[in-house]
Amino acid sequence: MPYVSDELFAAGDNLVTDAPPSFAAQTFGPKGQVYDGWETRRRREPGHDHAIVRLGAPGIVRGVVVDTAFFTGNYPPYASVEGAALDGYPGPAELASARWAPLVPKSPLAGDARNEFEVSDTHRSTHVRLTIHPDGGVARLRVHGEVVPDPALLPAVLDLAAMEHGGQAVGCSNMFYGPPHRLIAPGLARVMGEGWETARRRDDGNDWVLVKLAGPGVVRIAELDTSHFKGNAPGAASLRGVDARAADIDDPAAWFDILPRTRLQPDTRHRFAIPPAPPAATHVRLDVFPDGGMARLRLHGELTADARATLAARWQATSRL
Secondary structure, three states: OOEEOOOOOEOHHHHHOOOOOOOOOOOEEOOEEOOOOEEOOOOOOOOOEEEEEEEEEEEEEEEEEEEOOOOOOOOOOEEEEEEEOOOOOOOHHHHHOOOOEEEEEEEEOOOOOEEEEEOOOOOEEEEEEEEEEOOOEEOEEEEEEEEOOOHHHOOOOEEOOOHHHOOEEEEEOOOOOEOHHHHHOOOOOOOHHHOEEOOOOOOOOOEEEEEEEEEEEEEEEEEEEOOOOOOOOOOEEEEEEEOOOOOOOOOHHHOEEEEEEEEOOOOOEEEEEOOOOOOOEEEEEEEEEOOOEEOEEEEEEEEOHHHHHHHHHHHHHOOOO
């Protein structure tokens, strides 16, 4: 959270908290009712307040949510959002002088509501600036879109599934206790609630997740992490791949084995070498048997030369210069 213009009542850091906003009535602190969000003082002069957020990865913004949950008499009547793309790690002074492009024009907000906005801008951003007109409180800011990784920062061997590299969880059989995108989130899971977990199956089937890789690549090492899942880890898992450039993803015969069905232990980071090297894949399917939860999925490998060229071309095509 690089910068906010004011946060007298509630800190701007709350805008990007992962958990949904909460509220407990009659919980007063030294500055009044405690809010789980960002709240500025009442302005007595012309102007507006704003917050600048560094995105988790460079990318094209497709949608924005300005969530005013629990702000009823103190929400901003209007908000706007802008994007900027800057190299490195700029500070507040550099961000203030950046060239900002409109993502969401000044738009009316409803109180205690998820205010959703579509974004048509096709350039990548590294930062967004939320402006509230003129003041008030916002519980959460959500910025949805597509990661556009900087090819200069991608090593020879990388996690092909990682969200921060452009990997996406594009399908799953069940996500009763946790969504599958958590499998490819950065860092280690701190608790069981930061992983993917399915309901208990009462049939003869099994659960699965489909991941679209950052680009076509060859998996060399697979990591299946069941950390924190002690009585609810899958008993076994397998990995299969498909190259959607040359085959129909819906054709079962097009899929090939990456990791055959393998027994798993609870609360364990499993790492498996993949010998011999399988063909290049664009998608990988994780099957767990029969159900359960997993903290992280890592697929370390190498992008194909064509994939690297495609990523470099996309990086240039989405520039704001």
